[in-house]
Amino acid sequence: AIFPQETDGEPSEKDALQPGRNIVAAGYALYGSATLVALSTGQGVDCFMLDPGLGEFILVDRDVKIKKKGKTYSLNEGYAKYFDPAMTEYLQKKKFPEDGSSPYGARYVGSMVADVHRTLMYGGIFMYPANQKSPKGKLRLLYECNPMAFIIEQAGGMATTGTEAVLDVKPESIHQRVPLILGSPDDVEEYIACVQKHHKSS
Structure with missing residues (x-):
């Protein structure tokens, strides 16, 4: 997760001790049969998959929405x-x-x-x-x-x-x-x- 810096100068512990509402970007990587990254910059969630041939991450799911109710x-x-x-x-x-x-x-x-x-x-x-x-x-x-x-x-x-x-x-x-x-x-x-x-x- 990435938070905005609240203090001047070198980052301090105070900059880290912020509620999650202040997050500007967050994501995770998942490695298995494919390498996937889920990322949000506060405007929805996009998923990217690594293309080994290109050596780049390709957008595979845009603006992912979770189901209202699961099973x-x-x-x-x-x-x-x-x-x-x-x-x-x-x-x-x-x-x-x-x-x-x-x-x-x-x-x-x-x-x-x-x-x-x-x-x-x-x-x-x-x-x-x-x-x-x-x-x-x-x-x-x-x-x-x-x-x-x-x-x-x-x-x-x-x-x-x-x-x-x-x-x-x-x-x-x-x-x-x-x-x-x-x-x-x-x-x-x-x-x-x-x-x-x-x-x-x-």
Whole structure:
């Protein structure tokens, strides 16, 4: 992610400790059977693929938009023992829908970039929540959560900590950790509703 410099002279820690709303550009690279770059300068998201013959990146998807609602969820369920009641209820809703609709499929690579990219392209929700072992979350706000949140919001999706938009969090330290839930807006809003329900009852 790239932030504007707020101070004169040499860049300082203060320049880095800005909320994600101040980001001017963000992107990620994904290497596999093809090398892909997703990039946003605040005017939508474009995807580029490396052409090995030309040695250049070619625009392959312009102004990518995430689906309003997906069909998959992505998180490490190995930590289910440590999930809070809101996350447990949300997963139950995805696996056993009360309205008779099809359950969500589970997709989890374990690489955040790969999991977020799939969520961007096909819709759904990616979750790395806080839990009993990591009460502040595991992913770093400034250089893991903010760039992905910026990309997802630019594509029409949502990114939240559960209590506020990721891009609105005011960082206090370079390596600060936060929970991260992002993806299709309908799916993220349903998760937020579960969080709010449990906060009211606690």
